[in-house]
Amino acid sequence: MSLYHETADVLSVPASAGGNLRTRIFGKKDLKSPQQQVYALALETCKWSLVLREVIENAELLRHERKLSPILALLLVHDFLLAKKGIALPASHGLRISIERHKARLTSELTRARLRRKAGSIDALREQVTVEFLGETAQYPRWVRVNTLKTTLDDQLESTFKDFTRVFEVKDVARAPGKVLYIDGHIPNLVAISPSFEITKMPAYISGALILQDKASCFPAYLLDPRAEDGDVIDSCAAPGNKTTHLAAIVRSRVAETEQCTQTVYAFEKDKHRARTLEKMVKLAGAKDITKMSFGQDFLKVDPNADMFRNVGCLLLDPSCSGSGIVGRDSMPTIHLPQQEQPRGTSKKSLPDTTTNRKRKREPDTSNATPTTTPQQQQQVLVDDDGQETTVSSEEELKARLEALSYFQQSLLEHAFHFPAARRITYSTCSVHAEENEQVVFRVLKSFVARMRGWRLLKREEQVRGLREWPVRGVPEASEGGGELADACIRAHKDDGRGVMGRRGRGGGGEGEGPWVRDEEGRIVRDSITGMPRLKRRISPVKIDDPDQELGDGRSITAGVERRGDGEEEEDSDSDSDFDFDDSMGGSGFTEEDREGEEGEEQDEWSGFGD
Numbered sequence: 067m068s069l070y071h072e073t074a075d076v077l078s079v080p081a082s083a084g085g086n087l088r089t090r091i092f093g094k095k096d097l098k099s100p101q102q103q104v105y106a107l108a109l110e111t112c113k114w115s116l117v118l119r120e121v122i123e124n125a126e127l128l129r130h131e132r133k134l135s136p137i138l139a140l141l142l143v144h145d146f147l148l149a150k151k152g153i154a155l156p157a158s159h160g161l162r163i164s165i166e167r168h169k170a171r172l173t174s175e176l177t178r179a180r181l182r183r184k185a186g187s188i189d190a191l192r193e194q195v196t197v198e199f200l201g202e203t204a205q206y207p208r209w210v211r212v213n214t215l216k217t218t219l220d221d222q223l224e225s226t227f228k229d230f231t232r233v234f235e236v237k238d239v240a241r242a243p244g245k246v247l248y249i250d251g252h253i254p255n256l257v258a259i260s261p262s263f264e265i266t267k268m269p270a271y272i273s274g275a276l277i278l279q280d281k282a283s284c285f286p287a288y289l290l291d292p293r294a295e296d297g298d299v300i301d302s303c304a305a306p307g308n309k310t311t312h313l314a315a316i317v318r319s320r321v322a323e324t325e326q327c328t329q330t331v332y333a334f335e336k337d338k339h340r341a342r343t344l345e346k347m348v349k350l351a352g353a354k355d356i357t358k359m360s361f362g363q364d365f366l367k368v369d370p371n372a373d374m375f376r377n378v379g380c381l382l383l384d385p386s387c388s389g390s391g392i393v394g395r396d397s398m399p400t401i402h403l404p405q406q407e408q409p410r411g412t413s414k415k416s417l418p419d420t421t422t423n424r425k426r427k428r429e430p431d432t433s434n435a436t437p438t439t440t441p442q443q444q445q446q447v448l449v450d451d452d453g454q455e456t457t458v459s460s461e462e463e464l465k466a467r468l469e470a471l472s473y474f475q476q477s478l479l480e481h482a483f484h485f486p487a488a489r490r491i492t493y494s495t496c497s498v499h500a501e502e503n504e505q506v507v508f509r510v511l512k513s514f515v516a517r518m519r520g521w522r523l524l525k526r527e528e529q530v531r532g533l534r535e536w537p538v539r540g541v542p543e544a545s546e547g548g549g550e551l552a553d554a555c556i557r558a559h560k561d562d563g564r565g566v567m568g569r570r571g572r573g574g575g576g577e578g579e580g581p582w583v584r585d586e587e588g589r590i591v592r593d594s595i596t597g598m599p600r601l602k603r604r605i606s607p608v609k610i611d612d613p614d615q616e617l618g619d620g621r622s623i624t625a626g627v628e629r630r631g632d633g634e635e636e637e638d639s640d641s642d643s644d645f646d647f648d649d650s651m652g653g654s655g656f657t658e659e660d661r662e663g664e665e666g667e668e669q670d671e672w673s674g675f676g677d
């Protein structure tokens with residue numbers, strides 16, 4: 067099946083099948099065409115579909131080419147008119163011929179469509195189309211992390227962003243058209259640029275020198291602040307790898323260029339499929355020398371006392387969570403289908419697109435396709451790490467899922483507390499729910515292992531400058547522990563006016579936030595229970611929005627702890643950490659993706675690190 071038929075199939079899946087464009091494509095195991103290519107074609111065609119519909123209808127393409135279905139026509143005309151290399155089929159292929167023989171009409175209709183929109187050039191039209199397509203998300207800047215493993219901010223200001231106008235308030239980025247840039251004041255090496263700028267086409271992006279990463283997603287690694295004296299670092303839940311590569315960049319930045327970096331970032335990812343993405347990202351970001359990845363490895367089953375981890379001073383925990391909370395099911399982009407047999411000059415732009423869709427050979431009925439159609443109802447939907455959505459039908463069900471997830475999250479933290487040389491931990495999620503955020507932090511600090519080993523909250527005034535100054539903090543009512551815990555937490559949400567946004571930019575969510583916990587520099591203190599000298603760790607929760615910002619969804623929470631000291635540490639005899647994820651979660655409370663990670667793979671065995 068050709069790229070075009072496969073993409074048409076993806077776009078024709080009924081709305082009831084759920085999922086978003088990304089999950090429909092990347093979760094599809096039987097695609098013959100490269101997933102990335104299908105995704106790009108589908109997304110770009112949706113983006114241009116309003117213009118292309120007009121072109122196709124006015125050129126009467128479907129009247130002349132009766133074998134073409136509306137979706138196929140859109141895809142082919144998209145590539146014919148807008149793709150650099152045209153239609154990706156041999157010149158003699160029937161589908162290609164069916165479009166190219168209408169070259170004159172199609173190109174002149176595109177020119178007319180452009181002029182109707184008062185766009186002076188195709189590039190100007192492209193910008194208009196992009197802003198329109200981004201809709202609500204166009205109100206937010208696009209955050210770009212300068213990957214210091216490969217480049218520097220100065221180099222990028224002189225190359226990729228050479229023609230950009232610098233603004234000094236983040237709110238001015240999204241408002242201004244064209245090329246505008248803001249250098250972030252909280253996170254080093256982070257810039258915000260105009261959302262309509264096609265950064266993904268820039269060589270620096272393609273080479274991994276620039277990484278698309280929402281500001282809030284940069285909080286955990288920055289807050290963790292791993293320094294040379296902290297030794298090795300663990301990213302416990304690593305895929306797709308935004309935070310792993312950020313950690314690697316920070317670690318490397320603290321070693322002189324001429325010197326070898328002796329620290330290692332250990333990255334665990336339980337899901338083998340997602341681990342492949344992690345591997346690609348680590349490689350692309352130039353983090354391979356510093357990072358050791360263990361594919362399909364459950365962090366909870368890693369022995370903290372293993373010799374390999376004796377120097378691990380910092381851990382970043384960014385576990386699976388309930389995702390973006392309550393969101394609208396608007397995850398599929400809209401596609402505007404041309405009508406068949408539309409008489410010239412009479413296009414009815416507001417007709418529901420699917421009404422005229424006819425069944426075609428090899429192309430399924432699109433009458434129920436998510437794309438074009440009616441606004442989706444707002445529902446309570448939990449979104450997992452893969453973007454899979456689960457509708458929650460009752461408050462009780464939601465409560466049960468959150469409870470199960472929060473126990474898993476707490477178990478990760480408790481497990482991290484056991485690493486003998488650990489000084490700091492950050493904890494983050496992309497959940498909107500206090501149950502997974504402040505409440506996890508509050509509970510875990512009261513756990514036996516936390517008290518025995520002296521972990522404590524990292525207070526706001528002890529945090530790195532950028533996050534100390536970040537004004538959006540935890541919610542006191544959700545913090546049980548009161549004002550201090552809330553203030554130590556960092557939150558970010560898309561309505562905070564600071565340019566951050568949820569992972570998926572879904573409508574209807576609004577309130578999403580997540581806390582982050584981290585500890586500060588540990589000091590030897592007297593343990594309040596035993597009176598013994600102890601390493602002091604602190605945890606501070608922070609709330610943030612999350613990362614995978616492209617089609618973003620959800621928020622994230624991070625928590626971290628740190629300890630430092632030269633005191634003797636007692637061997638813990640408590641069994642808090644022997645929490646068995648599988649048993650304790652039961653069957654109802656966690657995401658598909660968590661389950662998938664367990665299936666078929668032997669999780670108990672240490673799979674070793676790949677270089």
Ligand SMILES: C[S@@+](CC[C@H](N)C(=O)[O-])C[C@H]1O[C@@H](n2cnc3c(N)ncnc32)[C@H](O)[C@@H]1O
Nearest residue numbers: 303304305306307308309336337364365384386
């Ligand atoms: C929220 S995502 C992490 C995102 C990542 N930190 C980033 O910034 O790119 C959570 C990941 O943790 C993985 N995961 C969940 N439980 C795990 C466990 N027990 N051990 C290792 N990985 C786990 C999931 O498969 C998922 O890929």
